[in-house]
Amino acid sequence: MKFPVEQILNLPDMKVLDFQEVVGEEIIITIEKGVNYSTCPDCGKLTQSIHQNHWRMIHDLPWNKKPVLLKINRRQFKCHKCKKVFSEQLNFVEKSKGYTKRLASEIVQQILNSNIHSVAKRNGLSDEEVESMLKSQVSEILSINLSQIKRLGIDEIALVKGQGNYLAVLVDLDSRKPIEIVQSRRIEDIREVLVSWGIDVLNEIEEVSIDLWSPYKKLVEELMPNANITADRFHVMKQITDELDTMRKNEKKAAMSLDDKSEKTRKLEALNKSKYSLLKNEDSLNEKQKLKLQSVLEVSPNLAKMHALKEQFRQIFDTTKSWGDSITKLLDWMYDARSYFPKSLGTMVRWFGEIVGYFDGRTTSGVVEGINNKLKLIKRLGYGFRNFNNFRLRSLLNWHFSINSP
Structure with missing residues (x-):
């Protein structure tokens, strides 16, 4: 049976060297870059001098419900000018990762509607591999522009009713999105997060909506001197x-x-x-x-x-x-x-x-109620989120997820 190999691959810069379908198992596609030169990252000169071939296997998006493995020749070149040896750039895979960026993005998309354990099982991966994908994609899929925040809402959520364990939720009231989830509502923990935003960001905040808790008020007065404080109606x-x-x-x-x-x-x-x-x-x-x-x-x-x-x-x-x-x-x-x-x-x-x-x-944190309800749902679905950091990331992705990888 003939398969449209180039269509399966969908990596225009790469050349297919071989294609194998292991019956009942996976598809293996052997590839390398389509050009025989590379640019030295140190001096910027082109070189065609291949120092050595370096083969590696990585997971890619499945095709027709079958796992796909890419056998990639990531070649090393030697620059004649500066004599440096370097590996060519492959923009579809992170260095030292065993999967493509697009697979990681797809896995994260699945996590938004499920949980780590179920996604791992469905894709033939371990919980640890899926968790690694989630974490490695943070810089690409979480794009929160703190410099745009003008109106901030501070509220809290009890994920388990009656147990008194509260998380603080910081919300951009203009975009109606959470921008941070803090592990507790302790003022020390919230202060640490706000301080990490930097003075420039805090000075640009014009209004903060809070509940009727005086420690929030004191914190805003301390860190956001230009902000008007509004009690959430x-x-x-x-x-x-x-x-x-x-x-x-x-x-x-x-x-x-x-x-x-x-x-x-x-x-x-x-x-x-x-x-x-x-x-x-x-x-x-x-x-x-x-x-x-x-x-x-x-x-x-x-x-x-x-x-x-x-x-x-x-x-x-x-x-x-x-x-x-x-x-x-x-x-x-x-x-x-x-x-x-x-x-x-x-x-x-x-x-x-x-x-x-x-x-x-007429500023209010009323949008937080809808956010809190979604966070509670995420918590209920959250088998596999074994620590707060995983839960925080999984939650923020619901509002800030974007696929940037090729």
Whole structure:
């Protein structure tokens, strides 16, 4: 059977010397460069003086589901001018690697939708070989231009719920992509990463959106003197919904202690399974959820008032256009809510400048929620990522992967 060898190879600079198909195993293609000269890397002179032949076997992309091995003659030349001996350049394979760049890129692409172990098994490679490909391609496939960052988001993610092990996620809010994942949210670890970016990059950052954690604020003030600090509106909103949910639990507990059985039943029927209807945006509820919400508001005047205040708070951030009007409405809301959301108001007073900073450019880290969900999925699929560095690389590739190799 005839095979289109040149089509299989697809390396225009290389000449096919031999082709072998080992039945039931692999295809072996023997190749060398199509020209009989090379350029000396030291003095730039052309030479045709071959010092010696050097044969090596490397893995290439499979063809028709069959593994392909390239038997390459990487010739050594001797320069007549400077007398140096050098190996000719092969731009499709890294020095000392046993695979082509394009195979490594294909393997990385597969990893994005799977994991190291499965990809290794599918391609007849070891976990270690696939891991090596992943690491060796970093400089080519991770192209993060830090000099373009103007608006930065800092948030964290707990990959295993309830275990308290947090990673810090740094996000370019303009490109909506993560630019770094830090192994913990310890300020020392985050500072080390930020400092590595260099003063020039940090000085160009104009705005940073953070959650309501003072160590983040101090770190930004220390390292990014030209950045305005904005409290992420979704974390502010979470303060409100958490306090509302605490009241829901208290109301349910109070209902359970009622002596009047009919009243107890009436209230518990309304309050049971009401968390979603009460806490989520009212305009996003379906008809069944709206009926549940109405029943909750009917049995609890406290929850009715707090829910109304929660919706008013969201509307201030969603619909108010003018910066001055936003501040006025926010202050009015704080006055009305002082008896219902004392804990949230205490936080808002401490962070008032950063909260109203949102109305300048409406900067938010809301994109981080989608990023965090994807990171959790990667973690669940991540058999073979035996350490944090592998997980970090695998994660960043989802947003910054590009195939540059020939």
